[in-house]
Amino acid sequence: MTTIEVRHLRRTFTEVSEFVAVDDVSFKIESGQIVALLGPNGAGKTTTVKMISGYLAPTSGDVLVDGVNILTHQKLMATNIATVFGGELGFYARATAYDNLNFFATLFGISRRERRNRISQALQDVDLANVSDKQLGQFSRGMRQRMHIARALLKATNVILLDEPTSGLDVEISHEIRRLIRKLADQGKTILLTSHTMTEVEDLADRVLLIGGGKILHDGTVASVVALSGVTKVDRPATLEESYLALAPELRRQHD
Numbered sequence: 041m042t043t044i045e046v047r048h049l050r051r052t053f054t055e056v057s058e059f060v061a062v063d064d065v066s067f068k069i070e071s072g073q074i075v076a077l078l079g080p081n082g083a084g085k086t087t088t089v090k091m092i093s094g095y096l097a098p099t100s101g102d103v104l105v106d107g108v109n110i111l112t113h114q115k116l117m118a119t120n121i122a123t124v125f126g127g128e129l130g131f132y133a134r135a136t137a138y139d140n141l142n143f144f145a146t147l148f149g150i151s152r153r154e155r156r157n158r159i160s161q162a163l164q165d166v167d168l169a170n171v172s173d174k175q176l177g178q179f180s181r182g183m184r185q186r187m188h189i190a191r192a193l194l195k196a197t198n199v200i201l202l203d204e205p206t207s208g209l210d211v212e213i214s215h216e217i218r219r220l221i222r223k224l225a226d227q228g229k230t231i232l233l234t235s236h237t238m239t240e241v242e243d244l245a246d247r248v249l250l251i252g253g254g255k256i257l258h259d260g261t262v263a264s265v266v267a268l269s270g271v272t273k274v275d276r277p278a279t280l281e282e283s284y285l286a287l288a289p290e291l292r293r294q295h296d
């Protein structure tokens with residue numbers, strides 16, 4: 041079943057001269073799938089995620105969640121899409137994990153009656169239930185990133201957008217966050233993520249969207265990206281990184 045459908049999404053910026061950041065992007069994501077947007081710096085990944093999540097208005101195009109156009113239903117957009125931008129900002133260091141999530145649950149319009157359950161469930165889903173009364177200031181980077189995911193899980197939606205979910209995290213913590221993302225997809229969440237980490241995309245993505253200069257240049261499995269690149273190795277299949285490196289000049293050329 042198709043959960044997310046993006047149709048002819050386009051965004052131009054006109055501050056200096058007109059610049060097309062996202063150019064006629066269309067794709068579908070099936071329920072429970074993890075799809076990765078992969079492309080060089082400035083390819084249009086974050087702009088695409090921002091438009092789908094309602095942080096940025098598209099110049100044109102549509103985003104459908106479960107068949108409903110959320111761009112024309114602002115209220116649905118706020119509740120039906122959960123976004124994880126991560127980073128260091130957004131939580132109160134002196135407040136507990138529970139109180140931080142309670143603040144956002146209130147902001148998301150979750151009723152007082154429902155809040156306690158949703159917060160407990162979200163904390164449990166990200167394995168932070170045992171530290172719910174600890175101040176965020178005492179949390180490690182990995183725990184804080186799990187808090188960002190918990191905040192997204194407060195929303196009663198199956199659609200989660202993750203913008204570079206392991207950026208700046210060490211190998212072990214990245215691995216832990218990836219396991220969590222896989223668990224969420226196994227539970228039926230539909231996930232769109234952006235990443236520059238090839239092993240992460242290889243590990244998680246059911247499908248890869250290659251984007252360059254705001255255009256989707258390929259939509260397929262990791263194996264199809266390897267095949268597209270034409271890279272072969274004598275004793276093993278080529279990795280995504282080896283394949284991506286071969287395709288990168290073409291992806292970048294779209295930008296120039």
Ligand SMILES: Nc1ncnc2c1ncn2[C@@H]1O[C@H](COP(=O)(O)OP(=O)(O)OP(=O)(O)O)[C@@H](O)[C@H]1O
Nearest residue numbers: 053055059061079080081082083084085086087088
């Ligand atoms: N508010 C803005 N005003 C003008 N140009 C913008 C704005 N936001 C993004 N852009 C431009 O749009 C293009 C796409 O940016 P975007 O952040 O979507 O790329 P990205 O693929 O996420 O890159 P990265 O991998 O570096 O995060 C870039 O050239 C960027 O400079």
